[in-house]
Amino acid sequence: MRENLSPETIAIVKATGPALRRHGVEITTRMYARLFEDASIKDMFDQAAQASGEQPRRLAAAILGFAENVDKLQALDGAIARMVQRHVDTGVQPDHYPKVAAALLPAIREVLGEEVATDEVLAAWAEAYTFLADILIGKEQAAYAEAA
Ligand code: HEM
Structure with a gap:
């Protein structure tokens, strides 16, 4: 895991965060359309939505929000402890993380267009996402090990 993100990556993510959040619903909708093509992932959310009475739409908004921080x-x-708890409750595993990235990043490009969501911008978001994912994966694996 990287110690820290580069100042360049942080600057790009922060500069483009507001645009992403303005288009949050559209990005979220497209992200889930891609992500839920995998029925096993869709099932995780159906169960979670039933248990919590909440829509899984919060996930994309959370990723955008946390990346900005x-x-x-x-x-x-x-907040991270809460996410880890929800993820452990719903059985999130390390190999799910690239699937969410593969759904989120193209959604960002489709909605913002390639003039705004340039390769450089997408690479910065991919790096920020991976950075967060590594933190969550580490804590989740520790929680699973403890529960076992
Ligand atoms: C960096 C990546 C991720 C971030 C920042 C993130 C963040 C969050 C947050 C903030 C919540 C809501 C927690 C609460 O109830 O307060 C959540 C819930 C959840 N996340 Fe993640 N998540 C990430 C990756 C993933 C991945 C890879 C999966 C697996 C497909 C996943 C599946 C879920 C599920 C099933 C819930 C429960 C949804 C519900 O309550 O309806 N998340 N996540």
């Missing part, structure tokens, strides 16, 4: 994650410890 990549440079001050220590302030988000409580």
Whole structure:
């Protein structure tokens, strides 16, 4: 896992975060359309939505929001602990993370267009996502090991 993201990546993610959030619903809708082509992932969310009474739409919004806070994650410890808990409850595994990235990044490009969502912008978002994913994966694996 990387110690930290580069200042360039942080600057790009922060600069493009507001545009992504403005188009959040559209990005989310497209992301889930791609992600739920995998029935095993769709089932995880159906169950989670039933259990919590919430729509899984929060996931994409959370990823965008947390990526914008990549440079001050220590302030988000409580929120991260909650995510880890939800993920452990719903059985999220390390190999799910690339699938979410593969659904999210093309959705960003489709909605913002390639003039805004350039290769450089998408690479920065991919890096920020991976950085967060590594933190969550580490904590989730520790929680699974403890429960076993
Ligand atoms: C960096 C990547 C990710 C972030 C930042 C993230 C964040 C979150 C957040 C904030 C929640 C809501 C927690 C709460 O109830 O307060 C959540 C729930 C959830 N996440 Fe993740 N997540 C990520 C990756 C994933 C992956 C890879 C999967 C697997 C497909 C996944 C599946 C779920 C499920 C099933 C829920 C419960 C949804 C519900 O309550 O309806 N997440 N996630």
